[in-house]
Amino acid sequence: MLPTAKRGRLAALSLSLGLLAAPLGASAALQTSVVASGLSAPVAVAQPQPGGALYVVELGGTIKVVAGGVTSTFLSIPVATGGEQGLLGLAFDPGYADPSSPGHRRFFVNYIDPTSRDTIVASYRATSSLLADPASRVEVIRVDQPAGRSNHKAGWIGFKPGDANNLYIATGDGGSGNDPDNFAQNRNVLLGKMLRIDINRDDFAADPLLNYAIPADNPFVGVAGTRAEIWAYGLRNPFRNGFDSVTGNLWIADVGQSAREEINFIAAGSAGGQNFGWRVREGDIATPGVGGALQPGMVDPVLSYGRSFGSTVTGGHVVHSARLEGLDGQYLFADYGSNRIWSMAADGSFQTMASVTNWTAALNAGGAGTLGGIVGFGEGATGELFIVEIGGRVVQVVPEPASVVMMLAGAALLLGWRARAR
Ligand SMILES: [Ca+2]
Ligand SMILES: [Ca+2]
Numbered sequence: 001m002l003p004t005a006k007r008g009r010l011a012a013l014s015l016s017l018g019l020l021a022a023p024l025g026a027s028a029a030l031q032t033s034v035v036a037s038g039l040s041a042p043v044a045v046a047q048p049q050p051g052g053a054l055y056v057v058e059l060g061g062t063i064k065v066v067a068g069g070v071t072s073t074f075l076s077i078p079v080a081t082g083g084e085q086g087l088l089g090l091a092f093d094p095g096y097a098d099p100s101s102p103g104h105r106r107f108f109v110n111y112i113d114p115t116s117r118d119t120i121v122a123s124y125r126a127t128s129s130l131l132a133d134p135a136s137r138v139e140v141i142r143v144d145q146p147a148g149r150s151n152h153k154a155g156w157i158g159f160k161p162g163d164a165n166n167l168y169i170a171t172g173d174g175g176s177g178n179d180p181d182n183f184a185q186n187r188n189v190l191l192g193k194m195l196r197i198d199i200n201r202d203d204f205a206a207d208p209l210l211n212y213a214i215p216a217d218n219p220f221v222g223v224a225g226t227r228a229e230i231w232a233y234g235l236r237n238p239f240r241n242g243f244d245s246v247t248g249n250l251w252i253a254d255v256g257q258s259a260r261e262e263i264n265f266i267a268a269g270s271a272g273g274q275n276f277g278w279r280v281r282e283g284d285i286a287t288p289g290v291g292g293a294l295q296p297g298m299v300d301p302v303l304s305y306g307r308s309f310g311s312t313v314t315g316g317h318v319v320h321s322a323r324l325e326g327l328d329g330q331y332l333f334a335d336y337g338s339n340r341i342w343s344m345a346a347d348g349s350f351q352t353m354a355s356v357t358n359w360t361a362a363l364n365a366g367g368a369g370t371l372g373g374i375v376g377f378g379e380g381a382t383g384e385l386f387i388v389e390i391g392g393r394v395v396q397v398v399p400e401p402a403s404v405v406m407m408l409a410g411a412a413l414l415l416g417w418r419a420r421a422r
Contacts, residue, residue: 029325029400030359032366035386036066036394041086044156044240045378045386045394048092048107052381053129056394059086061111065130066394075124075132078114083175084237085112088155093123093199094164101164102200107132108140108167110155119143119153121169123199139209140199141169141229143190146183149175152237152255156315160268161248166215169195170252172237178257178290179279184234187226192278194238194252194266196231219273232266234276234298240376242317244268245383249348251331253315254301256282261313262301263333265348274299303344303351310335314374318346321383323399330357332385334374341374341387363387368395 036042041059048055053067061079064071079087089110095101105126113120120143125136145153152172159167173179173192184192201213220226237255244251248268254276256262260283264276275298280291283304294300305313316332330343341363342356364370371387378386378394385397 030327030362030366031398031400032363032368032371032387032395033398034368034393035396036064036071037392038071039064039392039394041390042375042388042392042394043086043088043390044090044376045388046090046092047378047380047384047386048096049129050381054378054386054394055090055092056388057087057090057109059088059390061087063087063090063109063132067130072130074126074130075109075134077109077111077134077137080112080114080117083150084153084172084239085117085150087111088153088239089121089157089170091157091159091167094159096126103164108157108199110157110169112145112153113142116142116145117147118145119155119171121157121167138211140167140211141195141197142209143169143171143195145191146174146176146181151175154235154238156239156241158241158243160243160250161245163248165198165200166196167199167212168231168241168243168250169197170235170238170241171195172235172239173278178287179236182279184236184278185275185280187220187223187230187233190227190229192233192235193230194232194235194241194250195229196272197229217271219271231272232274232276234274234278234280235264236278236282238264238315240315242315242377242379244318244320244346245379246318246320249318249346251315251317252276253313253333254278255312257287259283259288260285260304260306261310261335262305263303263313263315263331264299265302267348276301300350302348303353303356305335305353309338309353310340311337314376316377317379319343319383319385320379321385324383324385324397325399326357327359327385327397332359332377334377334387336374336390339370339372339374341371363397366397368393371395 044057062076063074065074093103093106095103152175154170154172156170197212203213204210214228250266252264262283319327331346334341344356373390376388
């Protein structure tokens with residue numbers, strides 16, 4: 001470390017830069033700051049444009065936009081609430097900023113319809129960065145939900161990097177306990193699945209409520225007794241998932257029943273068709289009461305954990321930000337029940353809780369204070385890392401100011417030192 005005299009100069013320089021917010025020599029390389037608060041049950045965040053506005057999904061049906069420190073309403077739609085129902089997912093079209101793209105200013109939402117209580121994915125268009133047009137609504141696909149069940153709606157939607165045509169849609173098993181109708185293993189229903197549909201073509205020209213096409217390379221195209229929208233199946237409640245923005249690998253965090261939480265992996269080059277095991281398997285064990293041994297073709301999660309670690313996994317994404325020391329290149333996730341946050345190797349290799357890194361204490365020591373009720377992570381347009389708390393905040397993970405100061409001041413001192421030494 002630097003001698004005391006140099007630390008004094010460094011501190012003076014830091015103060016003059018207005019950056020000194022933590023004691024020099026603090027070991028933590030990461031800091032947290034609140035970027036939005038006072039939100040109503042936020043569940044997801046997105047930042048489609050570099051340095052641009054944040055869009056926060058509120059469970060009750062509103063998308064808030066946070067720009068220049070001001071929070072306003074971007075879009076508000078009627079949704080069913082109660083249980084795990086609500087506005088659940090948001091995905092900006094990859095062509096959102098491209099005037100020549102069919103997806104210009106288009107985004108997609110996933111919500112529970114207030115009348116039918118079915119899952120609906122619909123698109124809307126923005127009229128500006130601060131406002132969407134409710135009249136631009138186009139219903140894309142509807143997924144029947146079983147009556148009277150208010151949980152396991154999943155709801156995440158997303159695009160694989162480099163593929164602007166196909167929207168991925170996570171559906172839960174429709175609810176209740178132990179998937180009583182065995183929907184997740186039934187390839188003739190859309191529940192308990194990862195779906196993949198082409199949103200730039202329409203196979204249902206005569207139907208104004210179905211506006212998508214089946215990608216020709218989906219794994220069950222032409223297979224009797226299956227729905228060709230299915231990309232992968234055997235999922236219980238894949239509430240929060242994420243594409244690796246660099247590699248295109250897909251991470252699916254499936255919330256467990258009563259024994260195991262799990263994280264699943266689909267490599268970017270995969271042809272799809274994976275069976276992730278639910279309701280036969282819960283994590284890496286036979287589902288208590290209804291399960292059994294791993295059957296041929298079933299895929300184990302790359303990570304599974306029991307109740308000593310948590311009770312409800314919240315999937316994140318692979319962090320790609322060189323500024324976030326230690327997290328860069330890792331897959332980040334949390335547990336909603338235990339409020340713990342971990343990261344692990346992002347190559348899709350099998351991991352255990354002995355091999356993950358626990359970030360809970362380091363992040364709780366940040367300026368945002370103790371983090372809790374984590375329901376989502378968000379990756380900004382240039383790798384920014386956001387954490388969404390159901391209690392109403394969006395928190396950003398940033399480099400420890402002292403680290404920045406140390407780097408800047410260290411470089412300045414080094415240059416000065418060299419200059420004097422000559
Ligand atoms: Ca149509
Ligand atoms: Ca599974």
